Amino acid sequence: MGPIAYALLFSLVAGLAVAEKSEYCLSEIVKSDERIRSHGYPTETHEVVTEDGYVLTLFRIPHSHKLRNEDKVRPPVLLQHGLFSNSDCWLSSGPDNSLAYLLADAGYDVWLGNARGNIYSRENNLISLNSHKFWHFSWHEIGTIDIPTMIDYILDVTKFPKLHYAGHSQGTTVYLAMLSVRPKYNDKIRSGHLLAPCAFFEHGRSFIFNALGPLVGKPGGIWNQLLVDTELIPHNNLVNRVVDNGCHMSETICKNAFIMFANGGYENANASSMSVLIQTHPGGSSSNQGIHFLQLYDSHEFRQYDWGTKLNNELYGQDLPPDYDLSKITAPTHLYSSTNDALCGPEDVNTLVSRFTNLVEDYRVPVQSFNHLDFIIARNMKELVNDPIIRRINAYEEM
Numbered sequence: 017m018g019p020i021a022y023a024l025l026f027s028l029v030a031g032l033a034v035a036e037k038s039e040y041c042l043s044e045i046v047k048s049d050e051r052i053r054s055h056g057y058p059t060e061t062h063e064v065v066t067e068d069g070y071v072l073t074l075f076r077i078p079h080s081h082k083l084r085n086e087d088k089v090r091p092p093v094l095l096q097h098g099l100f101s102n103s104d105c106w107l108s109s110g111p112d113n114s115l116a117y118l119l120a121d122a123g124y125d126v127w128l129g130n131a132r133g134n135i136y137s138r139e140n141n142l143i144s145l146n147s148h149k150f151w152h153f154s155w156h157e158i159g160t161i162d163i164p165t166m167i168d169y170i171l172d173v174t175k176f177p178k179l180h181y182a183g184h185s186q187g188t189t190v191y192l193a194m195l196s197v198r199p200k201y202n203d204k205i206r207s208g209h210l211l212a213p214c215a216f217f218e219h220g221r222s223f224i225f226n227a228l229g230p231l232v233g234k235p236g237g238i239w240n241q242l243l244v245d246t247e248l249i250p251h252n253n254l255v256n257r258v259v260d261n262g263c264h265m266s267e268t269i270c271k272n273a274f275i276m277f278a279n280g281g282y283e284n285a286n287a288s289s290m291s292v293l294i295q296t297h298p299g300g301s302s303s304n305q306g307i308h309f310l311q312l313y314d315s316h317e318f319r320q321y322d323w324g325t326k327l328n329n330e331l332y333g334q335d336l337p338p339d340y341d342l343s344k345i346t347a348p349t350h351l352y353s354s355t356n357d358a359l360c361g362p363e364d365v366n367t368l369v370s371r372f373t374n375l376v377e378d379y380r381v382p383v384q385s386f387n388h389l390d391f392i393i394a395r396n397m398k399e400l401v402n403d404p405i406i407r408r409i410n411a412y413e414e415m
Contacts, residue, residue, distance in 0.1 A: 045296050048075040048103040048128060048136070055111045056081045057120060064169040066161050069142035070132040074166060075103050077116060077126040090125040091206070091413055092174045094166060098185030098212075099155070099306070100248075102136055102299035103128035105184065105392045108292040113398045115182065115405065122406050125174060129166050131158045131190075133247070134299040148245045154304040154321050155186055159193030167204055178206040180409050184391050185360070186305070188213040192318070195347060196340040205347035207376075207412045209405050211391040213351045214360040215340075216367040217313035221358040225313045232307050233314030235324040240307065248303040283385040284394035293393060318342070318371075343373045350377040350408060352401055354386035379404065 052059040052075065060076040079086045095106045095116060106128055111117035119126045130136040132153060143150045170179055183191050188210035195202050217225065231239040304321065311322050320337035322328065332338055349372070353365040362380070369378050381390075381400050391401055 045135075047296075048107060051104065051107045052077055052116075055117065057111075057117065058086075062169070062173075064165055065141060066132070066165045068157075068161060069140040070137060070162070071139040071141065072132065072162060072166065073103075073130045073136040074169070075128040075130075075136075077120040077128075079125065080120040080123070082121055083123060085123055088123065090123060090174075092125045092127060092170050092176055092179040093119050093409070094127045094129055094163075094170060094179055094181050095119075096129045096163065096181070096183040096187035096190065097131070097134075097299075098183075098187050099309070100298035100301055101184075101186075102134045102296060103130050104296045104299075105293065108393060109286060109289040109397070113286075113289075113395075113402070115402045118398070118402050118406060119409075122410065124180070124409070127166070127170050127179075129163070129187075131155075131162050131186075131301075133302050135296060136299075138300070151247055151302040151304070152245045153302050154308040155190050156193055156197075156308065156321055158186075158305075159190030160197045163190050163194050164198055164201055167201065171204060178204050180206045180209070180412070182209040182211065182405060184211040185214055185388065186309075187211075189215060189309075191349075192342065192345065193340055195345040196342060199344040199346070202345065202347040205349075207409060208347050208349040209352065209408070210349065211352045211401065212357055212360050212388050213353055213365060213368055214309075215312070215318040215342075216316065216364040217309065217360070218316040218367070219361055219363040220313055221361060225310070228306075229310050229313050233310040235322050243303040243307060246303050248301050248306050282387070282389075284383065284387075284390045284396055286393055286395045289393040318368075342368075342371045345372065346374050348376045348412070349374070350379060350405075351375065352379050352381065352391070352405070354381040354383070354388070354390065356385050356387040359388045377408075 049059045049061050057077050058079060058081065060078060062074040062076060064072050064074060066072065079090055095103075097103060097105045106116040107114050111121075116126050116128060133151065138145055140150055167179060171177065181191060191208055191210060192215055195205070231237060232243060234240070308321050312318060315322075317339055319339045320332070322337050323331065325335050328335055328337055351365065351369070353360065353362060355362055365378070369375060383396070383400060386394065386400065390397060394400070
């Protein structure tokens with residue numbers, strides 16, 4: 017294991033220690049609603065409580081000030097962020113490029129979700145944030161509890177029977193988990209749009225897989241026991257301020273801040289978007305989310321969390337966790353992937369497509385250098401990704 021891997025492990029352990037001792041200070045950052053309002057759009061903040069007590073924050077752009085369409089029919093769209101992220105990812109490139117604003121300008125009622133554990137969803141009515149029990153979840157719970165709770169709330173508020181969904185990275189994983197485990201939610205999806213779809217990782221090229229996969233990809237090891245049920249790579253105002261200042265001084269510094277997550281290749285990246293993004297990223301997550309992804313890399317399967325043979329038998333009635341049954345997904349779903357994605361690359365997207373019995377479309381971004389994070393920070397993402405998404409959503413509304 018090389019020096020980069022050791023440095024990453026050190027940062028993870030250091031981050032865990034910081035998480036135990038520090039609190040987020042939201043007053044020191046520009047929150048999603050403030051970003052939205054600064055561009056002239058109306059915004060609302062909603063809180064919804066899950067069945068297991070987590071208080072989730074939803075930010076809403078109910079209509080566009082450019083259209084003055086508050087009295088018109090505005091179909092709802094839910095946007096869901098990826099791992100280590102939050103609702104700001106859909107806003108970081110501003111109103112001319114970011115999907116949230118573009119959808120509002122296209123006449124939609126836009127909702128930005130925040131999964132349990134990130135900077136906007138750090139409360140639980142039943143469990144203290146300082147308890148390890150607070151972090152006892154993976155993206156399985158986000159998919160099977162958080163996203164359905166958000167969907168039900170949005171449909172209740174808007175009085176629509178269905179909504180459109182778009183997710184990036186882990187935001188695609190939780191969509192697949194939800195519709196596989198709770199198939200009744202297929203009937204609540206008007207259309208699904210999965211950016212950088214992540215389910216299979218056999219061919220993942222990111223050094224994170226090689227560095228950490230052997231250590232935590234299987235249950236029971238010392239690193240697995242050390243990392244389970246705690247906060248992973250927490251948001252830190254001091255670190256973010258240093259990186260933010262670096263982004264303003266040098267585009268190279270800014271790009272290197274994201275290297276560990278997507279393996280570089282930032283030909284398309286907008287440095288100003290990265291500068292905005294780093295202010296609230298990483299956004300906080302449970303270590304179990306990262307462990308769960310590494311388990312998929314190790315097993316080459318898309319399956320539920322592996323707790324070890326004994327606990328698996330107690331929870332699932334079998335030695336290994338059950339696979340997610342993708343044949344249960346009937347909601348009209350579109351995939352948007354890219355060649356230069358080191359996390360969820362083309363070969364693993366091929367596997368997903370082969371298992372997806374009701375897929376509507378498999379769209380590959382026609383730019384060789386487009387990578388995992390370019391879906392939310394690229395200069396050319398509007399033309400390559402966001403405009404096609406809106407055209408497809410419009411087509412459903414015209415049916």
